[in-house]
Amino acid sequence: MRLNRTRPLCTREALAKERTMAMSKLTRRHFLQMTGGLLSVGALAACVPAAPAPAETTAGGEAAAPGAAAMVSEDHPLWVLHTNDFHPDYNDLIRKTIVDFATEKGWPLEVADTAGFLGGSADIQKIAAAVQAGDAPDLWMHTVNVFQMRQLGTLVPVTDIVNEVIGMYGEVTARMRNDTFVEGDFYGVPFHVRSDGGWARKDIFDAAGIDVTALKTYDELREACMEVSDPDNEMWGWGMTVNRGGDGGYLVNRVLNGWGAYWVDETGQYVEINTPEAVAAVEWLVDTYTNPQWERMLPPGVLSWTDPTNNESYLGSKIAYTQNAGTVYAKAVVDGNPVAPLTIYDLPKGGPVLESFNGLGGMNWLMIKEGKNPDAARELLMRFFTEEVLKQVYTVAKAYAVPAYESMWEWPEITDDANALAQKPAALDPTGWNGAAYPGPRTPQIGAVETANIHTDMVASVITGDATPEEAVQQAYDRAVQVFKEFGAPGER
Template identity: 25%
Template sequence: MRLTRHLPLTTLTAAIAVAGQAQAQTEITVGTVNNNDMVIMQSLTEAFEQAHPDITLDWVVLEENVLRQRLTTDIATQGGQFDVMTIGTYEVPIWAERGWLTPLDELPADYRVDDLLQTVRDGLSHEGTLHALPFYGESSMMYYRTDLFDEAGIEVPEQPSWEQVREWAGQLHDPDNEVAGICLRGKPGWGENMAFVSTLVNTFGGRWFDMEWNPELDSPEWQEAIGFYVDLLNDYGPPGASSNGFNENQALFSSGKCAIWVDATSAAGRIYNPSESQVADRLGFAQAPVAETPKGSHWLWSWALAIPASSEKQQAAREFITWATSREYIELVGETEGWTSVPPGTRESTYANENYQQAAPFADFALEAMQSADPTDSTLEPSPYIGVQFVGIPEFQSIGTQVGQMVAAALTGDMTVEQALQSAQRATERTMQRAGYLD
């Protein structure tokens, strides 16, 4: 005879409750980039899950170029692998127009949409409706080692020129002591080297396309800008510059191995943080350098969280992205990680916060850089596109990546600058013809 063991009523009730809770939990998959701000967001998973016990987070954290490739493939094929995507001001309007993103209207009142910076909000909207919520925003600026500049007797004007920067880099380049005169992005990718290179071309007076969408990559302005960039990094850059993107250069500068670095304003919090930076007490900053024109010399970007229309967990995804981009989240990071670590460039309230103002001497400067960048007027000669460091058309992702590889080849010496730009011109002409922009 088989005996049946009966659980006590209290144990049975608890088991049923646990089973019910497990059933009710929704797991959402978040695809994000391995930048420091997102790593902090991932580290606060427990805080979110405690406040939302019915939702768990599954993180996919990837290097920038890999992330973009994975997300673009997934959303274009409606693969449904992700419930939340970390994308930017380039993708949002293009993907929203195609119906790939969930509109983010009717956000809760306590989210305070009006607190979002207007330039950032506009960049993440399609037909007046947000289709992504900004996690952090940035422009670009110049960082430099004040100790090295003071020793050399160099005074930095309010608006440096690229000619001055080259001269300073030459004076301060000290490879025997592992200090490069300057660090700049060299890793190929439309959002890596070409984000910086596009602003350099802009300020040298160049543009990607004329008003009839003819590529201008072999123009004198491009030749001068890329020649300047290649010579500058080869003469005064760190070893292996063609492998360095944003994260790699940030690590070099923070460890004292660069005299000058021109890159994102969003890095300021980390390189001013003594627990993350060896040069926090020797740090100066200035506007991004200019050449022929100030137009387009500094970029405008926002990393944002969006919900693909293919996600079957829309409500849970919305709960997460409103939490991660909220004023309360910024305060949570400030209290747990320090105020220099909060995601910058998204909310007016961040810049009005006394704690942030005291911890971040660069705050107003970075905000002004973001507000003065104009994606609708970023080139000396008129251009048909919107964007400072990118061209706001679907084809640019492949064009920018291809051109970025050719610019990197010029940097490594595998091609001359002239050969690289002639190849880039031909490849871009073919792409634009296939896409119907050109006859």
């Protein structure tokens, strides 16, 4: 990014300048230092030089009342955090939109990225610490659990903003509403649906005479992945892990629900995972990764994969099937990777008890309490809801970012891509399957269960021989109940 000759406000030297800090006080610099690898905060890179903002006037030419511009200052720059996903072009577009808007307004800016998926709750803890210290970011774009953030007292209600966006683009999807609407108010502004489901090499399955989209269960999918595996030529069918992380947790929860096991009841207040169905689901997962019968379909090191690994393996033509949030396909399209035209979206599978259950979560904009620039944050947030920016997002992140609002599904940026349009039934499913919270509502306690990786740890303990399936399920139940009680929920009957 080119800067003018004026010294930027957010050089490393300026950001490192001491601020007064009481025992409970946390500066921005300390926030970024403390989060470090835990929050994966990137370089304090986007530095916008101070430039005099044009004076705002009324229709009669008089000076307008002080607003956002009057609040943003060198002492209190607009402070924005955004997720850093696997898709660099998507990340760059988000960052560029933020920086361009601040430059246009003449506002000093601090902007940094946070990890898109995290195997713990460090991100939530650090934001909460910043709020408590009275010096928090203004905006955060992330997929983080809104209910948990709200219970920690970190979020500002944004109902008026969401209603304004609904007025522009139609009703928000059921899952996105369920994920952001708490006790009569929205606490996150749904930005876009983040695709989730299966991604398959159609050419490879077609060569074996298999229509992967016609398969309904993970049993059928496992057999199909075995059929197309050719390890001698470095092609493995089953590109999914149960290791800690977003992708591993997604598979565990899908299998649990498909086998008729649920973490919670319909109220979301009681843990229900200690059932024979949960034991059977764990046994199936452990069999998949440890039985020599299935070894030929498993890529080397699959049990140690992190969230980016399946993307890299798929883009490198090493796996025929994976579950992913869509970054893998979007990245292939943007880069002209030869796997892009060979890739199809596949609705996620089910099990012997529940075959079909869908709902797609997504990316939200969160306004953080104790942010110094709420009016400026709102202005920036609304820039992301212009048609120009939204269409750029859907173009750059093909089939990864799809609409969270009904009318956008008719836009050519969506309808011209079969894999984007194929997700419409899942995104608009009125049941709004919501992962570990199903069949209950999203709650802070179930969010904490997921960020504590209790689901993936349950499976791992059996794979490593530390527990039997029955013991692992009971241990997971006990841990979850403890978490629920810590959040003030009964947890057990």
